[in-house]
Amino acid sequence: MIEVVDLVKDYRAGDGSVVRAVDGISLHVAAGETVGLLGANGAGKTTTLRVLATLLKPTSGTARVADYDVVADPVGVRRNLGYVSATTGVPDRLTPREIFTSFGRLHGLDRDATTVRVEHLLDALDLASCADRPAGRLSSGQRQRISLGRALVHDPPALVLDEPTNALDVLGARDLLAMVGQLRAEGHAILISTHRLHEIEHRCDRFVIVHMGRIVATGTRDELVADGAGLEDAFFVAVSRRAL
Amino acid sequence: MAEEGHHGSGWSRWQAAGWVARRELMEFVRDRRTLVITLLLPMISYPILALATTLGLRTGVMEAEARLAPTTVMVVVSGAEAQPFIERIEAMIAATDSSGRKDWPAETVFKDIPGTLAQEAIDSGAADLWLHAERGLIAGLDAEGTMSITVQASTVRPPTVAARRQFLALIDSFSEEVRRRRIKAAGLPATVLEPITLRVVGDQPHGELPVGEIMNTVAGGVLVLLAVLTMTGAFYPAIDAIAGEKERGTIETLLIAPCSAHEIVLGKFLAVFVITLATLAANVASIAATSAVSLKLLSAGGSPSLALATAGGITITLIVFIGLAAVGAATCLAVTTAAKSGKEAQNTLTPVILLVSALAGAALLPGMQSNRLLPAVPFVGHVLVSHAAFMAAEAEEATSIGWLLLLSLSGSVAVTWLLLRITAVMLTDEDILFRGQDSAASPLARPSPRALPTMVQGAIPPIMGLAALWYAQAFMPKELFVAIPVQQVATVLLPLAVLLWWQRVDLRQTFSLRWPGRGDAVSAGMGLAGGGLLGGGVFVIGAAALLTFRGDSLTPEAKALSARLVEMILGQSWWLSWLLIAVLPAVCEELLFRGWALAAFAGRRRTVGRVALAVLAQAFLFAVAHVLPERMPQTFVLGAVLGWVTITTGSLLPAIIGHLVHNSMPLLVLFASDCPPDMILEAGSGGLPGVDAASIPVWALLAAAASVVAGALLVQAAARVR
Numbered sequence: 001m002i003e004v005v006d007l008v009k010d011y012r013a014g015d016g017s018v019v020r021a022v023d024g025i026s027l028h029v030a031a032g033e034t035v036g037l038l039g040a041n042g043a044g045k046t047t048t049l050r051v052l053a054t055l056l057k058p059t060s061g062t063a064r065v066a067d068y069d070v071v072a073d074p075v076g077v078r079r080n081l082g083y084v085s086a087t088t089g090v091p092d093r094l095t096p097r098e099i100f101t102s103f104g105r106l107h108g109l110d111r112d113a114t115t116v117r118v119e120h121l122l123d124a125l126d127l128a129s130c131a132d133r134p135a136g137r138l139s140s141g142q143r144q145r146i147s148l149g150r151a152l153v154h155d156p157p158a159l160v161l162d163e164p165t166n167a168l169d170v171l172g173a174r175d176l177l178a179m180v181g182q183l184r185a186e187g188h189a190i191l192i193s194t195h196r197l198h199e200i201e202h203r204c205d206r207f208v209i210v211h212m213g214r215i216v217a218t219g220t221r222d223e224l225v226a227d228g229a230g231l232e233d234a235f236f237v238a239v240s241r242r243a244l
Numbered sequence: 245m246a247e248e249g250h251h252g253s254g255w256s257r258w259q260a261a262g263w264v265a266r267r268e269l270m271e272f273v274r275d276r277r278t279l280v281i282t283l284l285l286p287m288i289s290y291p292i293l294a295l296a297t298t299l300g301l302r303t304g305v306m307e308a309e310a311r312l313a314p315t316t317v318m319v320v321v322s323g324a325e326a327q328p329f330i331e332r333i334e335a336m337i338a339a340t341d342s343s344g345r346k347d348w349p350a351e352t353v354f355k356d357i358p359g360t361l362a363q364e365a366i367d368s369g370a371a372d373l374w375l376h377a378e379r380g381l382i383a384g385l386d387a388e389g390t391m392s393i394t395v396q397a398s399t400v401r402p403p404t405v406a407a408r409r410q411f412l413a414l415i416d417s418f419s420e421e422v423r424r425r426r427i428k429a430a431g432l433p434a435t436v437l438e439p440i441t442l443r444v445v446g447d448q449p450h451g452e453l454p455v456g457e458i459m460n461t462v463a464g465g466v467l468v469l470l471a472v473l474t475m476t477g478a479f480y481p482a483i484d485a486i487a488g489e490k491e492r493g494t495i496e497t498l499l500i501a502p503c504s505a506h507e508i509v510l511g512k513f514l515a516v517f518v519i520t521l522a523t524l525a526a527n528v529a530s531i532a533a534t535s536a537v538s539l540k541l542l543s544a545g546g547s548p549s550l551a552l553a554t555a556g557g558i559t560i561t562l563i564v565f566i567g568l569a570a571v572g573a574a575t576c577l578a579v580t581t582a583a584k585s586g587k588e589a590q591n592t593l594t595p596v597i598l599l600v601s602a603l604a605g606a607a608l609l610p611g612m613q614s615n616r617l618l619p620a621v622p623f624v625g626h627v628l629v630s631h632a633a634f635m636a637a638e639a640e641e642a643t644s645i646g647w648l649l650l651l652s653l654s655g656s657v658a659v660t661w662l663l664l665r666i667t668a669v670m671l672t673d674e675d676i677l678f679r680g681q682d683s684a685a686s687p688l689a690r691p692s693p694r695a696l697p698t699m700v701q702g703a704i705p706p707i708m709g710l711a712a713l714w715y716a717q718a719f720m721p722k723e724l725f726v727a728i729p730v731q732q733v734a735t736v737l738l739p740l741a742v743l744l745w746w747q748r749v750d751l752r753q754t755f756s757l758r759w760p761g762r763g764d765a766v767s768a769g770m771g772l773a774g775g776g777l778l779g780g781g782v783f784v785i786g787a788a789a790l791l792t793f794r795g796d797s798l799t800p801e802a803k804a805l806s807a808r809l810v811e812m813i814l815g816q817s818w819w820l821s822w823l824l825i826a827v828l829p830a831v832c833e834e835l836l837f838r839g840w841a842l843a844a845f846a847g848r849r850r851t852v853g854r855v856a857l858a859v860l861a862q863a864f865l866f867a868v869a870h871v872l873p874e875r876m877p878q879t880f881v882l883g884a885v886l887g888w889v890t891i892t893t894g895s896l897l898p899a900i901i902g903h904l905v906h907n908s909m910p911l912l913v914l915f916a917s918d919c920p921p922d923m924i925l926e927a928g929s930g931g932l933p934g935v936d937a938a939s940i941p942v943w944a945l946l947a948a949a950a951s952v953v954a955g956a957l958l959v960q961a962a963a964r965v966r
Contacts, residue, residue, distance in 0.1 A: 012695075054499075055499055089493030090494065091271055093271045106260060107502060108256070
């Protein structure tokens with residue numbers, strides 16, 4: 001469902017020099033699977049996910065979502081992808097219902113289908129009680145659930161979540177991750193990045209650890225974690241090995 | 245990214261844009277602060293502005309009318325025939341229908357007093373004037389001679405202007421009555437005195453205010469104000485629409501919706517356009533209401549009636565301003581798209597609004613109406629056309645205004661489309677979208693070195709140069725051989741040096757400091773020769789085209805410049821003239837426009853569209869920098885051609901050679917022929933008095949066309965990358 005092959009992304013710094021943010025990353029996420037993309041700040045996680053979301057153009061390599069290539073058919077990718085990031089905001093002066101409705105119509109849903117979908121999402125994301133209040137007056141947790149709802153309004157088969165729990169407290173993060181688990185159960189392919197490893201240690205089917213733009217380890221939790229240790233230890237080991 | 249549109253069909257694309265616009269408008273109407281500033285401010289600002297001006301005008305009108313209104317004139321008459329004179333003139337007044345006459349006194353009181361008391365009477369204010377009727381006056385009036393009457397005014401308490409003027413008019417009428425009496429006595433018909441009956445149509449009645457001129461000036465000022473305030477209507481919505489979305493982190497949500505950047509930009513433009521139109525409507529409503537109140541206040545003082553524009557004129561004005569609203573909305577969107585935050589957008593947009601104000605105000609400058617292409621130029625053209633329409637009273641003016649309207653609307657559509665294309669390109673530009681926040685360093689700290697200047701930095705030196713040109717007027721030497729270097733330094737080199745100090749760049753990349761072509765001598769030679777041929781050909785063809793279109797309709801400023809250039813050439817050695825007219829501008833201006841500005845606008849990722857826009861944008865600035873409207877079309881074409889040459893050859897040198905040859909042409913022709921020097925020079929400025937395009941030999945035009953074709957082929961052959 002989500003497939004990245006030999007992805008390279010270069011940025012040109014202000015002084016004209018080239019900075020390689022992603023250096024040959026390959027990964028895939030099947031339907032009904034959740035893959036955790038782990039890495040420190042600046043490791044290349046966000047760049048990879050932005051390429052998948054068609055916000056950045058790859059320097060080389062390919063990235064595909066539901067068999068649509070991000071370069072050849074970005075609109076096809078967007079129809080099949082839901083994207084939430086830590087920096088994604090919600091319009092303060094619109095209500096959750098209005099936000100969902102406008103994005104539903106933007107995704108080509110007709111009026112009736114949009115209404116049904118919006119009501120479903122408001123219930124599923126526990127936003128019904130504040131459906132008609134401006135988003136600017138809602139809590140961080142509610143706003144992040146609005147972001148998730150906005151990404152799900154067209155019922156995409158693939159989800160890309162870039163540090164979705166960053167602005168949330170423990171309870172908010174737990175609720176959101178519970179919803180992610182539910183989406184996986186419904187058959188969505190989910191690629192989630194975070195540096196709060198403990199949150200997703202037991203929620204992902206596989207992990208991809210990146211460091212300085214390259215993959216340094218990949219596998220299931222059991223494959224990565226030694227007996228008695230945790231995912232965080234495995235992460236340190238992988239990153240340190242690379243650093244050496 | 246490749247953008248294939250929304251759901252395929254054109255209608256779906258409009259639907260997507262419509263949803264973006266709807267979302268934008270929903271947000272806007274809930275932002276009360278912006279709503280108040282955008283829509284309610286005009287309703288308050290016009291009355292405040294009008295109150296001061298109306299009261300001042302009303303006072304002025306009332307004072308003027310008081311000065312001109314019929315008054316009572318007291319005249320003391322002395323002398324032996326005072327009484328008979330008084331009887332004769334009073335009989336004339338009684339026999340004449342004076343109702344409605346504003347040139348006569350409302351009442352004239354004559355009093356026969358001794359001459360010894362008359363001086364005291366006028367000095368004390370008891371009388372306005374003193375008339376002395378000598379013996380024999382009446383008999384003289386009835387005879388055929390000319391009688392001398394002395395009227396004395398007090399030097400201590402002089403009579404009012406109205407009293408003096410109205411008394412003299414009365415004496416004129418008395419004199420007329422005497423003439424008629426003499427004609428009758430001579431047995432001649434009364435028509436002897438009336439060989440011509442003159443009827444003047446459309447003139448201001450004697451003694452009234454020049455209402456037409458006042459309205460023309462007021463209307464021009466109001467239209468400039470309306471242009472600026474309409475533009476400000478787009479200010480906050482445009483900032484909110486893109487820079488605000490970036491700041492709030494919501495722009496990404498739109499960019500990952502299945503819409504193209506063009507659909508998003510179109511939707512946002514529609515929303516900002518609607519709000520700008522609402523601002524325009526609020527302004528127009530406020531102007532109409534304020535004008536009605538102002539006119540009522542003025543007429544309450546008994547002022548003359550102030551004629552308003554015709555319904556047709558008002559309609560054309562509104563249509564033109566709808567075009568202005570579109571260009572204004574697109575301009576604001578384009579400028580704010582380059583900003584990361586609302587604050588950054590404000591900082592960028594504020595000078596743009598000032599620039600727009602200057603452009604709009606420039607429409608009121610003398611000579612602007614004569615330029616046939618200016619109506620298509622945003623803001624200056626909008627005010628020009630609407631002013632012409634607003635003041636048009638005669639039906640026959642409608643045809644020419646219809647053409648101006650078409651030109652204005654075409655210009656508005658083209659510029660709006662271009663700006664929206666630029667906005668769509670910038671919206672998905674990774675550098676703009678994901679670069680870091682503004683630097684938190686000291687305000688005096690220079691930004692990090694870059695390979696090329698930013699787009700904004702590219703536009704700053706030409707704008708600084710224009711401002712410098714204005715200020716330099718105050719101390720610019722009169723002699724051109726000093727003024728030209730001063731002007732080049734002040735308006736080109738100094739702004740460029742400031743920006744170069746501020747933003748350290750890769751000089752080789754920015755100014756294309758390399759040999760043209762692919763590194764071999766042959767392609768370098770072809771590039772240089774091609775640039776030169778293009779420069780020369782463009783000069784001749786441009787001169788012929790401008791002569792055809794403009795003929796001898798040069799502005800006084802252009803004629804004065806031409807005369808000064810001729811004076812300098814005749815007074816200096818040829819090499820100094822060549823240095824000043826050709827070499828210096830070629831080097832300085834190419835460094836600024838085809839070097840700094842073009843590199844900044846074209847950027848590092850040079851798509852065909854972006855390069856084309858960059859070439860046109862720097863050519864526009866190059867044309868504007870030449871100030872005189874006559875020179876703008878030719879300088880725009882020259883700028884665009886040299887921009888293409890620089891991009892194609894990868895070097896600034898062919899453009900410098902091209903500019904050098906272009907500017908050398910007048911001197912070359914001057915020294916090689918017996919053509920009068922002023923004709924040659926004015927050809928370069930866009931017109932020759934009494935000369936048309938036929939004056940340029942056909943062989944010269946053919947040679948110029950061949951030169952352009954050969955130049956273009958050579959430049960293409962010297963392309964840096966095939």
